[in-house]
Amino acid sequence: FLMGEAWSGSQIKQHLTELSDVIGPRWGGSAEDRRAAAYIRDQMEAAGVDRAEVEPFTLETWNHGNVSISLSDDNNRQIAALPFLRCKAIDLTTPLVDAGHGSPHEVAVLGDRIQGSVVLATIAPEPFTAPEPFSARIVRLAEAGAACIIAIEPKTGGRMEYANSDEWLNVGPQKNAVAVVKTSSEDGAYLRRIAGGSPRISVSVDAEYFDAEAHNTVAEITGSTHPERHLILAGHHDTVLKSPGGNDNTSGTIGVMETARVMAALVKELGVRPGMSIRFATWSGEEQHLQGARSYVARHYSDSSESREEKPLLNINLDELSTGHMKGIVLAFPHLRQFMQSQLDTMDDGLKCHVLSHMDAHSDHFPFVEEAIDASITWRWRFWGRHENANFHHEVGDAANKLNVRELKEYAGQLARLLLRLSHVAPEDWPENPLTISDVNKMIEHDAGGHHPAFH
Structure with a gap:
């Protein structure tokens, strides 16, 4: 059902048109960023999830005006x-x-x-x-x-x-x-x-720093056996200035939306719910030091937060999915490796689980890592299978045509299958996370300043 729904019921083209063509560039804190968040929430509600909300936060942002380099002589x-x-x-x-x-x-x-x-x-x-x-x-x-x-x-x-x-x-x-x-x-x-x-050279940059309100979105399908615990699938919906973000990160945003739609259809059509609750989030401010995800983690999972809730057992982050087809899951911490591989093996599609050898802050999994929460990214293009025609991000040319529709359908189906399996493993049967925030801080300090390519 899940793979079939991901293909036959796909709304990828509709979302792609709205996000990349109609709304366009979505710099965090901008009016376009707010429009994208409202659109995503409305689409999540239409898909039939149990709740869908927009969660505002204050963003430390920046913008620039005229920029020039000229040779005075x-x-x-x-x-x-x-x-x-x-x-x-x-x-x-x-x-x-x-x-x-x-x-x-x-x-x-x-x-x-x-x-x-x-x-x-x-x-x-x-x-x-x-x-x-x-x-x-x-x-x-x-x-x-x-x-x-x-x-x-x-x-x-x-x-x-x-x-x-x-x-x-x-x-x-x-x-x-x-x-x-x-x-x-x-x-x-x-x-x-x-x-x-x-030669004498002139450089001029007109720029300013200011605070703005930005918006995350959060949707949820309530679990049937352990509704108090949750997994979270997420990706950022913001882009850099002037970029429609077909690959970075309309692809990941729609990956979240379509996976939620497919799993909501499973509830509606067959009455099959996940065991644990599953949250589907899109973040603003990723391109500005991961501020959206960091705000959400601080508000919901930090020990110092008045609204603190149980931490998720796993965060799966979706970013630049058009760079390559899904090859597996890459974990930030090693203790879930065998557990995750055993779940992937039941899918019988050759998906593999690997572990990053270093702390990686290139995307929105990292604020979860900082809080010693198990987090992961999808294995997309490193080592093999990179699509050179999607090697676009942070630039004007990252337009709607950079999104790979066929492979994104596969992502939605495979992620729904994986999340459903993971959600039906009782929380007490998951391997225990042995790491503390202090442990993670030591790893971060060890790796800071080094050359660590994002192996994903």
């Missing part, structure tokens, strides 16, 4: 420019210094030349060296005195995507970090060709 020749997310306002003209990849030996050679200059740096790590995240190299350049950093986009053809300049594992939203502005691969190569002559 070349008739103000314009260079492609896009600020990093949360880039502070800046307006300066200084000599351009090429710092290569921003590696330690390159910074050492430049010495005092970096002080007060606009520094050009490649985002990709230096070949044949120990890889460093760009955030660590940004800190190195800032400590050497860079007034601003121009980062060269690795994608070619004039594409530029919004990026983040800071470490998300243990650093919250910043306002005073060094300004980082991206340029295209092609313009970056041009700047590199002329940098030897120390």
